[in-house]
Amino acid sequence: MTANATSAGPVQETGEIFAVQRVGEYVQFTVIAPGVATGFQPGHFVAVAVGGENTSMILRRAFALCGATQSDKFAGTVQFVVAAHGPGTRWLVERKAGDTLDLVGPLGKPFPLPAGPAPAVLVGGGYGAAPLVPLAHALLEQGSPVEFVLGASTGSRLYGEMTAKRLVGRVTVTTDDGSAGEKGLVTDVLPEVVERVNAEIIYACGPMPMLQAVAEIAQKRAIRAQVAVEESMACGIGVCMTCVLPVRGADGTSRFVRSCVEGPVFDALNVRWSDVGRLPSDLVGADAMGGH
Template structure:
């Protein structure tokens, strides 16, 4: 299903530690949702100078049944755009475009999986866990953040999965340390065949390295700034190795945000590698 633009009324706003989870009535977006999709939200109101939308991973959608036609996404206040958004209240209307991006690829059959979330990066992993569990895959979560208030979705993850390991940089919740400290044990505990992750870029790089050492796949949803969300502005490009072995800039919002971790050239993010396809042409501009 193609992305649509929809005027969605805010149904509820719930506090989640340092974040807010929005539930918005958007039946056409909800109808096409798959785990890993995101939504682009216009911010600032009709007369604002903030013309660029803000992208948020979808934490779920209910196209049928109770609360039919709603979508959920988690917002962290970072700047003027998100500051305006967190001031919205139930009954207010948001201008939304979605569902956008490429969803998480699901295994063809039951496949033990570890889901790794950093901060509000847990949001898209919740519906992913539901989809994996529905097809018979054992699921375990490893959730991390800088401090306890920056964790997200811990209670929901515990209701879904048999085990949730929490880490915080300062030790204010769970065990002190990084998600990658707990990840190898989690992989071994359920004999995981795949790791899924969403969070800061440095975390995704480290998760990919752990998965590589364990000789299993890792699918990661990147948190790049996505100004347009539809592949036009080229602000969210990443250097990624293709199946032909050659590297190209690809758009996180269209070809992603989900990528195979081993294909992303993490050390070259934000750079123009000389061996990139087309680098010779781009270098002079």
């Protein structure tokens, strides 16, 4: 794997909403934010202030970027997808074109690309598929064959199916209830897709149980897997420590690392999936945290 070209650091920017589009049960925003767009790489995210100037909701909400247009083309825009879950995201999906949003980005570590062309399978769960669309563009540009596997609980919660088909042609779709594609989970069909395309790497973004299952499939087949985790990120800049995960380092030692800074993209085989949400005794510093 090779690191992507170094990008500019994150900026805080007030951007005008250029367009709002309903996509199934989600809302996709296109925001004029040339400073954020300049540094964008697939896998980056933005932290968005919610609630307006006088709100009591002081924490930003993090959203993976599903695209960016550099400032030398049009005005410089970024795109992200929102699902309305709580008061912050419900406020956000009510915004209209012409409103402004306070953004910080691009944040996090992007997806590492292979050193050369390598067959890849991209696996997305729900709107977790959003960051995989620009990743597919980047892989195709370097000559890598790409296939998508997209899943959701129901058809209206799928994201990116038509875009993926226009990009790569073949897309395998699963839904829990069978309302679209094959009934079942993405991991039910993933081994067959990996074998068919002779995949050398899997990229995935979606719910944590899905990512763990993807990691297990990759490990059984001795291929690489890079996953973008969907941990809650209260600050997005590594200060609050709410998004930590137990991850094995290059030295073989496990530590809590911050998803928003050291991630959100991780080598799937280094994440200690069974220990997520726990304090394993062998983590560096675990003894000091044991009484808290």
